[in-house]
Amino acid sequence: MAWQLHYTSAEAGPAGRAGFQFVAESPGLPPGLAGKVATYLSYKPPPTAPLAPTPAQVAELPVALAYGPLGELSVLTRCVYLGQDYSGRYGNFLGHAVVVDADELMGLRPVEFWQASLWSDAPAPPGTALPELADPLPGDRVDPESLAEWLASGGEAAYTRLGILLEAVGKALSQGHGRLVLVSADVEEIVRWIGVISYSLPWPVAARLPFLTYSADPGAAPQVIVGTTPDVWMPSDIDAAVIRLDEPPDPSARLGRFARTVADCWRRSDLAGIDAIGELGRSGGGGGRFEPETSAALLAFCRGDPSVTIEEQSAIARTLSGDLPEWLWHDLGERSGEMGFELASAARALAPADTAERCAARCAVLALRDHTLPPPAPPLRQETRESLRGEAAQVLAAAQDLEELAEAAGTAHAVGAPVAGTDAGTATRALVRHGSGDLERLLGRVPTELHEAVLAGAVLGLEESPAEIRDRMLTDGVCDLLESRDLSPVPLTGMAVVLSLVRRARISRIDATVKLIRLGVRVEGGMEQDRDAALLSVWDAAPGTAECTALVDRLGTAMSASPHLSDLPVRTFLAEGLEDPDVVRLAELVRGSVPGYPATDAEVVLLAASVEEAELPEDAASLLQRLGALEAEAQEDLLREAVALAARALARRDPRFRTEVVKELPEVDRARLSNAWLDGRRSRDEQAALLEVAIRLHLAGQTVPDLDAWARSELTSWSLFGSAESRFKRDGELAAGLREMAKGRRGRPWKREAR
Known part of the structure; x- marks a missing residue:
């Protein structure tokens, strides 16, 4: 039910007094309501109107239709000029008010009540009980179809003006302050623009939009939209956008998304698009505040407008709510590939299952491309996760360094994107080959399921890289991870790993040597020199007898694979002394196991040691002659030590025995033996x-x-x-x-x- 009230100047109203007052109202009007309505009831003719207008001139004066809030209710008022009052004075008017609640205006724009049949042009007699309106009917002069035709008749200038008006109203509504003053001598034109604006807004917003079609004092009027005539004075500091409808609009005016989008919908007679923005406005968040820019951006985004910015997407994300219409969620899902991370995340949390899954995939793709984004939870469906495989492969292949590769692999794991081991290994191989990043850090961060593939790719990249890159990449930590792998296909890498392990006593020198020898099986293209250098590094310090014995036992004939290995027995012989029984036993082992000059050196030791046991001078002489015969092959220092050992052994015999030994020797051997005796x-x-x-x-x-x-x-x-x-x-x-x-x-x- 809607209550009616008539307000005018009467000689004797219901209370018996004279002057402006409510002369008639509907029964049951709540106490105190009339006083609140009175604030909306005022009227002054335009300044240039005749002081004593004729009835025809009165009929030409503008009608003031107003709408505004009234607590939990709303009020519609219509003020028309009447001319003279009961005393003959000019300035009388009729204010007809209709107080309604939200149910009476459901789905209606208040401006539709312009020229509605319910309005009275003359006040009811004082004390009249006005009927309650069970179903207030709007007029038929303000509807979207006729307004669309009217706009089209105004050409492009009309749509430009509409954009400017919507920009002003949108800012006033979203910011909570500011007004729009429309200036025209024709109140019908003002009404049409208020109508177009009202239909451009969501119904709940239009239902809260206070307006006044005419005021002689627009600076003091409280409504958001106020109409006035050109002859009305306005203060220069008025807090409003003043638009003169008799002047062409400014084509260079800057318009926001809402104004541009809605004006374009009117231009194309796309009333469905306008309704869609209205529906979005009703469903969106924002704490009840109208967010015109966001609603328009959401519609533009759903329609595939590429001009929607990431900032606009963020605003959409902040205002999304779960009660959006089904068609919108469907369209959003169709556009998920253009979403930024914030919008995709918000939509995923609120959307129905199918759209949510699409948005989940979009979040995953964006997180893969930008590692600064937090990795979202994986999509629920396996087929959605599988669809991310190609994206993950591209991101891994595009990584600029190992740090970026680790982030990409970690993100792929977090979002559930499958990553082929071959893709991870290939990317690692290329980056390691060029020395791009920290390999140990990568191996510490890569997901477990990719660790083996990444490690395999890293090994190949290390082998292909320059020595300086390989040395930098092969930290001790990386070498520990490679310790148990078969590195024979990558000998350069294998050598570096072995040297790291033996340097830190992670493996023995013997085990290191065995590993290096095995690497040598596939050494080609001059790499033998690198392996020999590695062996020399391992055996920089001569081995003791026990270590050398264990090495010969382990390698056997393979001791001859490198000159540095072949030199180890003689280095041990000289370091430990030829008189040591363990040295003699080592020499026996070498003579039987290691071909070439190591066996000769061992024979030298054994011959020298045998002199001690010779029973006859001729036996000792024979041993010395055999020792001398090895001069060309034996190591020089070893031969000298061997002769000295033999000389010391003979020095312990009596001079007759020693003389006989000398007499049995050839001249060169005599000289060598006597010089050994004379030395020291x-x-x-x-x-x-x-x-x-x-x-x-x-x-x-x-x-x-x-x-x-x-x-x-x-x-x-x-x-x-x-x-x-x-x-x-x-x-x-x-x-x-x-x-x-x-x-x-x-x-x-x-x-x-x-x-």
């Missing part, structure tokens, strides 16, 4: 023994030049001669030989420094 420091007993050997060789006519020269020089010492003379006095032959060698020397004493 000698005790008095050893000097005497050597002197006896020299004398016996002299007597036998088989002197050794260096030994003989030494003996003769030593005999210049009176003390040595006297000691020898005393020692040999019981052997006449030796004594005679002593005197013979000393003959001619005793007058020129000269002492050779002991060696």
Whole structure:
């Protein structure tokens, strides 16, 4: 039910007083309501209107149709000028008010009540009980179809003006302040523009839009849209957009999305599009505030308008609600491929299942492309996840470094996108080959299911990379991960891994050597030099006897695979000393296991060690001759040590035995043995023994030049001669030989420094 009230100047109203007052109203009007309605009831003619107009001139004066809120109710008022009141004074008017609730205006724009049949042109007699209106009927002069025709008749200028008006109203409604003043001598034109604006808004918004078709004081009018005539004065600081309808619109005016979109809908007579914006406005969020730009952007987005910006999408995301119409969710799903992450995430959370799944896929795609975005939960359907496979492959292939690759792989795992191991491995291989990033960090971050494929690709990339990149990439952590892999197909990488492991004592030198030798099976193109350098690095310090023995046991003939390995036995022999029994046992093992010069070196050790056990001089001489025969093949230092060992062994025999050994030797071997005896420091007993050997060789006519020269020089010492003379006095032959060698020397004493 709607209540009616008439307001005018009467000589005697229902209360018996004179003046402006409510003269008639509907029964049951709530107390105090009339006073609230009175604030909407005022009228002054335009300033240029005649002071005493004729009835015809009165009929030409503008009608003031107003609409506004009234607490939980709304009020429609229509004020018309009447001219003279009961006293003959001009300025009387009729204010007809209709108070309604929301149900009475459901689906209607208040401006539709322009020229409705319910309005009275004359006040009812004072005290009249006005009927309640069960179903207030609007007029038929303001409808969207006729308004669309009227706009079309105005050409492009009309749509330009509409855009400007909608921009002003949209800002006022969304910002909560500001007004629009329409200036025209024709109130019908103002009504049409209010009608077009009302139909451009969602019904709930239009139902809350206060307007006034005419006011003689627009600066003081509280409505959002106020009409006035050109002759009305307005203050310069009025808080409103003032539009003169008798002037052409500004074609350069900047318009927002809402104004542009709705004006275009009117231009194309697309009333369904306008209704869609209205439906979005009713369904959207925003805490009840009308968001015209967002509603228009949402419609434009659903229709495939590529000009919708990411900022507009964000605004849409913030105002989405679960009560959007089904068609909208369907259209949004169709456009999911153009969504930004924020809109896709919001739609996924609110949309029905099919659209939500599409938006989930879009979120996943965007997260794959931009690793700064938080990875969304995976789509629910397996087929949706499978559809992400190609995108994941492209993102992995486009990674610029290993850090980006790790992020891409991690995001793919988080969003449920399948990633082929071959794709991950290929991308890793290319980036590692060019040294793009931190390999150890990648391996620590890559999802478990891709770890093996990434590691395999990394190994191939390492092998193909320059040495400086490979050295940088192969950190100790990476080498630990590669320790258990078969690296024989990638020997350069394998060598670096082995060196890292042995340097940190993760594996023994023996195990490292075995690994390097196995890598050597496939070494080609000059890589043997790299492997030999690696072996030299491993065995920079000579092995002990036990370690070398274990190595020979493990490798056997493979010791000859590298000259550095072949040198290890002799290095051990020299480092440990040839008199060590373990060295002798090692030499026996080498001689039987390692071909080539290591076996020769081992033979040298064994020959030298055997001299100690020789029972007969000829046996010892034979061993020394065999030792001498190896001079060309044996390591020089080892041969010298071996001869010295043999010489020391023979030095422990009596001079007769030693003399016989010398006599059995060829000249070169005699010289080598005697020089070994002469080297180093000698005790008095050893000097005497050597002197006896020299004398016996002299007597036998088989002197050794260096030994003989030494003996003769030593005999210049009176003390040595006297000691020898005393020692040999019981052997006449030796004594005679002593005197013979000393003959001619005793007058020129000269002492050779002991060696």
